[in-house]
Amino acid sequence: MTNLGIGLIGYAFMGAAHSQAWRNAPRFFDLPLDPAMNVLCGRNAEAVQQAAKKLGWNETETDWRNLLQRDDVQLIDICTPGDSHAEIAIAALEAGKHVLCEKPLANTVPEAEAMAAAAAKAAASGIRSMVGFTYRRVPAIALARQLVAEGKVGTIRHVRAQYLQDWIVDPEAPLSWRLDKEKAGSGALGDIGAHIVDLTQYITGNRIAEVSGQLETFVKERPVAASHSGLSGEAGTERGPVTVDDAAIFLARFTDGALGVFEATRFATGRKNAIRIEINGSNGSLAFDFEDMNLLHYYDATEPAETAGFRRILATEPVHPYVAAWWPPGHLLGYEHGFTHQAVDLVNAIAEGKDPAPSFADGLQVQRVLAAVEDSSTSRQWQEIPE
Amino acid sequence: MTNLGIGLIGYAFMGAAHSQAWRNAPRFFDLPLDPAMNVLCGRNAEAVQQAAKKLGWNETETDWRNLLQRDDVQLIDICTPGDSHAEIAIAALEAGKHVLCEKPLANTVPEAEAMAAAAAKAAASGIRSMVGFTYRRVPAIALARQLVAEGKVGTIRHVRAQYLQDWIVDPEAPLSWRLDKEKAGSGALGDIGAHIVDLTQYITGNRIAEVSGQLETFVKERPVAASHSGLSGEAGTERGPVTVDDAAIFLARFTDGALGVFEATRFATGRKNAIRIEINGSNGSLAFDFEDMNLLHYYDATEPAETAGFRRILATEPVHPYVAAWWPPGHLLGYEHGFTHQAVDLVNAIAEGKDPAPSFADGLQVQRVLAAVEDSSTSRQWQEIPE
Amino acid sequence: MTNLGIGLIGYAFMGAAHSQAWRNAPRFFDLPLDPAMNVLCGRNAEAVQQAAKKLGWNETETDWRNLLQRDDVQLIDICTPGDSHAEIAIAALEAGKHVLCEKPLANTVPEAEAMAAAAAKAAASGIRSMVGFTYRRVPAIALARQLVAEGKVGTIRHVRAQYLQDWIVDPEAPLSWRLDKEKAGSGALGDIGAHIVDLTQYITGNRIAEVSGQLETFVKERPVAASHSGLSGEAGTERGPVTVDDAAIFLARFTDGALGVFEATRFATGRKNAIRIEINGSNGSLAFDFEDMNLLHYYDATEPAETAGFRRILATEPVHPYVAAWWPPGHLLGYEHGFTHQAVDLVNAIAEGKDPAPSFADGLQVQRVLAAVEDSSTSRQWQEIPE
Amino acid sequence: MTNLGIGLIGYAFMGAAHSQAWRNAPRFFDLPLDPAMNVLCGRNAEAVQQAAKKLGWNETETDWRNLLQRDDVQLIDICTPGDSHAEIAIAALEAGKHVLCEKPLANTVPEAEAMAAAAAKAAASGIRSMVGFTYRRVPAIALARQLVAEGKVGTIRHVRAQYLQDWIVDPEAPLSWRLDKEKAGSGALGDIGAHIVDLTQYITGNRIAEVSGQLETFVKERPVAASHSGLSGEAGTERGPVTVDDAAIFLARFTDGALGVFEATRFATGRKNAIRIEINGSNGSLAFDFEDMNLLHYYDATEPAETAGFRRILATEPVHPYVAAWWPPGHLLGYEHGFTHQAVDLVNAIAEGKDPAPSFADGLQVQRVLAAVEDSSTSRQWQEIPE
Structure with missing residues (x-):
């Protein structure tokens, strides 16, 4: 080979x-x-x-x-x-x-x-x-996309998405490159908000057309990190300014008229990596929480009321995206498996001579949404996302 | 009237x-x-x-x-x-x-x-x-019975039932009449075990044919209650023997061949009134926990694997048993509503000239199951329940 | 008496x-x-x-x-x-x-x-x-208020609140007085959004200072109801305009600087009466969902990491607000009990010659928040709430 | 190296x-x-x-x-x-x-x-x-063992354990080596029941002293597999006898007096790999479900009643067993990570010249428990496990 x-x-x-x-x-x-x-x-x-x-x-x-x-x-x-x-x-x-x-x-x-x-x-x-x-490559997320594409949700009315972490709730947590605008561009907005912008657009198949947002830096000064790596680091004695947002919240309107409510924060005490997405449509609903990342919850509004209810789908069946390659049903996958699936999809695209998704153009569009949120936070008005 | x-x-x-x-x-x-x-x-x-x-x-x-x-x-x-x-x-x-x-x-x-x-x-x-x-008159339980009767569960293979409380975990909790064999007959077995015997027989429509059980009194002596009412009471200085079981566990075989596993205890620390019942059949499964008493979980094994999953049925729809008389969907009922439904069913039966259920004969049969558990705990063998 | x-x-x-x-x-x-x-x-x-x-x-x-x-x-x-x-x-x-x-x-x-x-x-x-x-009188909610007042949450950073229903997802659901601006004033905003405005202000002890919001009417015309009562009704052949909002979303800034994200909708397919409130503070977090109304989830950030986690508090202990009057622990209360507690508090206030809460002034302030959301939806800018 | x-x-x-x-x-x-x-x-x-x-x-x-x-x-x-x-x-x-x-x-x-x-x-x-x-090497399980060893649970009263699968509910699922007594020794009992025997003994630090059990083969004949690998296979036209148990249930008494209730089955429709363990002790309780394998639920009975509740510990913190080597908090591990931890522990033991656990003697003791369950199923009496 x-x-x-x-x-x-x-x-x-x-x-x-x-x-x-x-x-x-x-x-x-x-x-x-x-x-x-x-x-x-x-x-x-x-x-x-x-x-x-x-x-x-x-x-x-x-x-x-x-x-x-x-x-x-x-x-x-x-x-x-x-x-x-x-x-x-x-x-x-x-x-x-x-x-x-x-x-x-x-x-x-x-x-x-x-x-x-x-x-x-x-x-x-x-x-x-x-x-x-x-x-995108978490099986339950890919399944969500698939169910929407199959029409199981119908016309989408509501998108609510949160990405909640708490790793800098402590005001003595040190400055890392992720808190430095020069290095990181933005804070919670770009680091984790970017994910829920991408995920909701991916799952719904629609794009965000306009936003009204608000950024906030709750702790404005922190100890300068003596050293850092990954998400941790040790505090030194010097203090420096936090130049990025600790949290970003925004409303959104999707191109198909759906209403979106977004929140990305590093100050959600007790929430470690909670990516929560809920979609409500005319035929059904979907809900996902990364803290139970092997589950997708699906409500089918066409069921008789007697037995209708959110189904707790354990997305570990061979018919679910990516799963057949791994373990038997009920043997859970973890965080890292999404990266493996990403590698698989990329290698396949290269071999097949196709452009993989998400493309740089997709990444640019997410960047424009993030920029519009920042602009809106300053202008205190809704901002449109250019095509 | x-x-x-x-x-x-x-x-x-x-x-x-x-x-x-x-x-x-x-x-x-x-x-x-x-x-x-x-x-x-x-x-x-x-x-x-x-x-x-x-x-x-x-x-x-x-x-x-x-x-x-x-x-x-x-x-x-x-x-x-x-x-x-x-x-x-x-x-x-x-x-x-x-x-x-x-x-x-x-x-x-x-x-x-x-x-x-x-x-x-x-x-x-x-x-x-x-x-x-x-x-039996909790809507989600009555719905469970209905779904079994409609064949949605198929041939029942497994029944697992627990009634978990913790109100006498503290060895200084005083003796009440519920801990006195003369007054109460038995302890956890008759007080709460009776409920899960009745409920599982009611939901499945089958009877327990034989049991193998074990009773245990973890705390053998307690302060004599100076006064008592309901489940509480205040401790005095004298101590007396606990003459009933703190916990009862038993295996069961139902008349249709299903296997049962039962547990009733007042020593399940942190569980306050957790009646948990799960039924697995050839076509589906049901699960209930009284700590979320408005919910029934239902798995339909005939669903395609892509979207199969336990449905979280919020049993507050007008089509659900007893619910139409109360509030709109999602407006939960509580513990006491079961008593109201019991009164309703009894009054209707009296007016219609019909024998209500559960009858005294049903109560006797439950009593025989409890007695067989007690006998088995002594004989250390399986005991059949007489017809 | x-x-x-x-x-x-x-x-x-x-x-x-x-x-x-x-x-x-x-x-x-x-x-x-x-x-x-x-x-x-x-x-x-x-x-x-x-x-x-x-x-x-x-x-x-x-x-x-x-x-x-x-x-x-x-x-x-x-x-x-x-x-x-x-x-x-x-x-x-x-x-x-x-x-x-x-x-x-x-x-x-x-x-x-x-x-x-x-x-x-x-x-x-x-x-x-x-x-x-x-x-406010649901015990778990009153407990949330109490824990905040005791300082268990610390400085509040985030408030997220949703009131999700789905009773008019069907475009053939008839017009009721609740969909008529003359009668109802507004739709989801005033009917259910008012509750989460009140509840979050009550629990946090702070007020909303400014908002950026968006209202939407997804289904603009519906059958005229032949008759109606409560939340239901039967459709006639004539059609009329829906003059209120189906959904309202808004960002908020509280007086103490906390960020709020709110959503009230009658189009959250599969959610029947889901009032969800989550509060994140410097010392801890709280979470509530009315679909499990007897539960309050509490995260204590001062716990050692080994055993820190959201505690599932079953708010049915005698020490919890209002509960001692009712049943033993684990015997759940329902929707209607809040009304009983309201009556109790009002009667006590009258007898004691005290002004009960929430007062009409509190109701007015909520009304001002709702009005600001409406204004913001038109102006597409943030709106301040007058003192 | x-x-x-x-x-x-x-x-x-x-x-x-x-x-x-x-x-x-x-x-x-x-x-x-x-x-x-x-x-x-x-x-x-x-x-x-x-x-x-x-x-x-x-x-x-x-x-x-x-x-x-x-x-x-x-x-x-x-x-x-x-x-x-x-x-x-x-x-x-x-x-x-x-x-x-x-x-x-x-x-x-x-x-x-x-x-x-x-x-x-x-x-x-x-x-x-x-x-x-x-x-044993799932972090949440290792944490459970640690909390018991630290005395956080106190004297153990109750152990309840279930290992629930459903992969042969369909009577047309083919015979595989796992359904052949010659190859597999036993069915659900040895394949999955062995795990919960080991896990509960490991977590509690106690051994099972005696059991009363019941085995059952619900589907007695199946298509002979044309080929098989892992848990799957394709059905041929011939049929053969199932020579192992489909399900095993048993009561147990631990050496310290705790009561155990066990259930291992391949007929729990809708449950894919649900290993559920709950431990109740005089000071607290623990609960685990492999379908949420990164979570451990812990109830601390020494908490004031106001805020006591099962804590949902997301066992992904650096202080949790094995976790520091992997990803930041909230980034979940999966099924396969237990095998990696097993390899790590074994390599360390070899290098340090220590005998690793679980030893073959531990495996033998589990085997004796399984044999006693089989014997009990035949004798219909309690069977002691030899030291």
């Missing part, structure tokens, strides 16, 4: 998750290309070598530009903070490398526009690109 | 619940007879007068035998401890009064046999009797 | 609920005054007489003005549609009658202002008034 | 799960020895080569005896049906290989005794052995 050489940039939280995906995808799925974990890239030579050994990569680089020259790398997987996405992704596409880029696509709309343009140009030469809205 | 004069004996926990039923039944249901709260009976004259005023009864008696003489009493409602059930009920039936008797029907099988015989004899003269297995 | 003569106006859904409250309150609670169900009032003489018999009222009137003249009426209980609240309530207060008025207080802010002014004036003479935000 | 060469026998369901464990353990945990996926063994040369390629093993063998001769194999991992466990495991231990053996340890008590004896003898020479009760 032909190899698909992977060059992964970044080895923190997302780097580990993507490594797990590349490692396991071919063990459960029949792939048309064999993903080869060839090169891990990071700026600190010693650290990247340790990470490569741990995560199972063959070689390392300290300058991502070198990756673009290597013949053993056909796909660049970008797991760095958002401020470097545009530069790397555009260069990689121009160098003829397929690109998988973590979300949010970029820190600004202009960056995302440049990336989408580069992706469109590259696609003409058969170079593929994808943005990493991984949660 | 003709009055149906009620004479209620006992005014503690059950007396209050029955009073609430008689008070409210005609306010929500169209009854063919008008229940008149004529006489409350208790041994302590002052206490019974206070209770009558509080609970809304017109007059009082201190000797239940007087009730049998009164022309304004057509129905005797027995809410006393189990040791007096037989004497009162038989006398009442012989006096031509309809009888509603709290469960368990009696403290011993011979007593229950005498009661059932008296009830059968009285029925020939149009005198009705009923034993108070109230939980 | 002195009687407190009640005159109830209206005998549909709310009239039945209030009747149940007056009937039962003195049976479970020790009241300082004895509520006497003296007069039921409605325009149709025959219908009101039937209702009085059914619901247990002694006499009837067909003109509410007559109630104000009667010496056997000390309290006017207003259960009519919102368009008549102001006229009746003001007249009653001026006639020296205590007033309990169903929510929303009025259909317009000016009406509500006049009512609040009348209430303030009457209070000076010892005449009490209260608006019927009954859900 | 020194390699620990693995030889895995079997490559169906369990073989795939163990492969996933060996592949991933060193990627997330710091191991003192490096597990090398050296040899996969199976009888069909072509099939085992395909499997090795898919699952990532370096070489293959078709006779397990060859594994014992190989210097690149230090650990034999036995994933075959139970009838071959004893022969392979004993030979491997005698050949000086560490052994991991899938559960149940053996098909009969004598086999298990021989294995335990061999393990004890081998342990004297530093050869380690372990039986694969993987569910």
Whole structure:
């Protein structure tokens, strides 16, 4: 089988998750290309070598530009903070490398526009690109999309979505790059709000047309992190300003007229990674909570009232998306499996010569929604999302 | 409308619940007879007068035998401890009064046999009797029965039932009459185990044929109660023996071959009144928990796997048993409503000249199951329940 | 004991609920005054007489003005549609009658202002008034308020509240007075949105300072109802316009800086009466869903991480608000019990010479929030709520 | 780092799960020895080569005896049906290989005794052995054990455990080796009942002393499988007898006096892999359901009644067993992670020169409990478990 050489940039939280995906995808799925974990890239030579050994990569680089020259790398997987996405992704596409880029696509709309343009140009030469809205590949979510597409929900009236975390409720939690606008672009809005914007548009098949939003930074100053990695870090004695939002709330109107209510926050005490989505339509409803990620709840309004009720679908049956490759019914999947499914879908798209979804254009559109929320928070008015 | 004069004996926990039923039944249901709260009976004259005023009864008696003489009493409602059930009920039936008797029907099988015989004899003269297995009248339970009768569950394979309370986990909780074999007959077995024996037989439409059981008294001595009422009481300094079981567990075989697993306990720390019943059949399953008493969970095995799942039926729709008389969908009913439904069903049966269910014969059969569990706990063998 | 003569106006859904409250309150609670169900009032003489018999009222009137003249009426209980609240309530207060008025207080802010002014004036003479935000008296809700007041939640960051129903998802569901702006003032916003505005302000102890909202009428024309009562009705052949909102969504900022997200809808397919409230604070969180109305979920952020988790508090312990009067732990209460508690609190306030809460001023403030949501929906900007 | 060469026998369901464990353990945990996926063994040369390629093993063998001769194999991992466990495991231990053996340890008590004896003898020479009760390594389960050990539950009164599946409810589901007594030893009892026997003994730290049980085969004849693998297979036209139990129920008494109620079935329609365990003690309670495997519910009876309630602990915090190696809080683990944790614990024990748990002696004791249940089902009496 032909190899698909992977060059992964970044080895923190997302780097580990993507490594797990590349490692396991071919063990459960029949792939048309064999993903080869060839090169891990990071700026600190010693650290990247340790990470490569741990995560199972063959070689390392300290300058991502070198990756673009290597013949053993056909796909660049970008797991760095958002401020470097545009530069790397555009260069990689121009160098003829397929690109998988973590979300949010970029820190600004202009960056995302440049990336989408580069992706469109590259696609003409058969170079593929994808943005990493991984949660689409949770089987229960993919099933939700499928049920909507099958008409089981009917005309959608309501979308309510929350992404609730609590990891910085403590005002002494240190500044990390995720609290720095330069690195991260935004806070809860771009980090987790981006996911529920993508997921609700994906599940409903509709786009958000306009928003009215509000951002808030509850804790405006924090200890400067002495060191950090992933979502944690240790506090130093110095303090610095938090330059991103702790929470974002917004109303939305979808193109088909549905009403949306969104909330993304890092201050929902006791909620660790609660992605909650509920869709109400003329024929039925769907509800999902990532804290029970193997479940999809489905209400069929055409049932007789005697036995109508939300069905607790344990999305672990072979007929459910992605599940047949794994374990018997009732043997649950976890967070990381979405990354494996993402790798599978991307490899298949590359082999089949098709553009995978979500595309950079999809990532750009999400970015425009996020920007409109920010604008609306300042203007205190509804903002339309440009087509 | 003709009055149906009620004479209620006992005014503690059950007396209050029955009073609430008689008070409210005609306010929500169209009854063919008008229940008149004529006489409350208790041994302590002052206490019974206070209770009558509080609970809304017109007059009082201190000797239940007087009730049998009164022309304004057509129905005797027995809410006393189990040791007096037989004497009162038989006398009442012989006096031509309809009888509603709290469960368990009696403290011993011979007593229950005498009661059932008296009830059968009285029925020939149009005198009705009923034993108070109230939980049958929770809408979600009645719906479960209905779905089984409609064949939605198919051949039943498994019955699992638990009645879990924790009100005497504390070894300093005082002795009450419910812990005294003379008064109560048995402990968890008769008080709450009786309910799940009745409910599972009611829902499945089958009877328990044999059992293997085990009784246990975890705390063998307790403070003697200085005073008591209902489920509470205050501890004195003296200590006395607990003469009933704290917990009862048993396996069962139903007449149709289904396997049953039962557990009744007052030592399930944190569970307050958790009646849990789950039925698995060839076509589907049902699950109920009284801690969410307005819900019935139903799995339809004939659904396609894509969308099969336990349906969370909120049993508050007008099509659900008893519900149309009450509030709009989603406006929950509570514990006491089962008593109201019991009163309704009894009044209707009396007016229609039909024998209501559960009959004293049903109560006797439950008593035989309980006795077999006790015997089995001693013999350490399976015990058959006589027909 | 002195009687407190009640005159109830209206005998549909709310009239039945209030009747149940007056009937039962003195049976479970020790009241300082004895509520006497003296007069039921409605325009149709025959219908009101039937209702009085059914619901247990002694006499009837067909003109509410007559109630104000009667010496056997000390309290006017207003259960009519919102368009008549102001006229009746003001007249009653001026006639020296205590007033309990169903929510929303009025259909317009000016009406509500006049009512609040009348209430303030009457209070000076010892005449009490209260608006019927009954859900405050659900024990789990009252417990939530108590936990916030005890500081268990700390500084509140997030409030999310939904009131979800689905009774008019079917576009053929007929027009009822609740869909007529003249009668009802507004749709989901005033009918159910009012409750979550009140509840979140009550629980948090803070007020909503500004809102950004959006109203929507999904089904703009419906069959004219041939007849109607309560929430149901039968469709005729004629069609008429729906003049109120089917759904209302809005963002809010509370006076203490907390962010609020609200949603009230009659189009949440499969949700029957789901009042969901979640509060996140610096020390903990609370969550409630009326579909499990006996439960309050509480997260204590000061717990060690090993055992921290949302506690499922079954609010049926004697220490919980209102519960001691009822049944043992685990014996659930239902929808109607909130009305009983409301009656109890009102009678106590009258006897103690205190102004009960929520006052007409509280009702006015809720009305202002609702009006601001409507204004915002038109202006597409944030609207401040006047003090 | 020194390699620990693995030889895995079997490559169906369990073989795939163990492969996933060996592949991933060193990627997330710091191991003192490096597990090398050296040899996969199976009888069909072509099939085992395909499997090795898919699952990532370096070489293959078709006779397990060859594994014992190989210097690149230090650990034999036995994933075959139970009838071959004893022969392979004993030979491997005698050949000086560490052994991991899938559960149940053996098909009969004598086999298990021989294995335990061999393990004890081998342990004297530093050869380690372990039986694969993987569910012990689900973080929420390991946390349950820890909380019991910390005294948070107090004296245990009740253990209730169910292992519910439904994969052969359909009477046309074909015979597989799991329905053949020769291969599998027993049915639901040994396959899944073994797990809840082990888990409850592990969590409580106590042993089952005696049992009263009942086995049942609901469907006595099935189509002979044309082919089979894992839990599935296709039906042929021939029919054959089911020689194992479809369901097993039993009561138990633990050595410390606690009462146990157990149920293992493949006929719980709608339940896919529901391992439910609830423990009630004098100080608190624990509840677990594998269908929500990242959750542990804990009730602390020392809490004030106002806020006492079952805590929904999301066992994904770094302080929870095994979790720190994985993802941030709220990012769920799945079924397969238990196998990885098992590999980690075994490698650590080997490196540290300690005997891992559960030992073959533990497996033997479970086998004795299962045998006592079978005996009891025949004798219809309680059976003691020999020490």
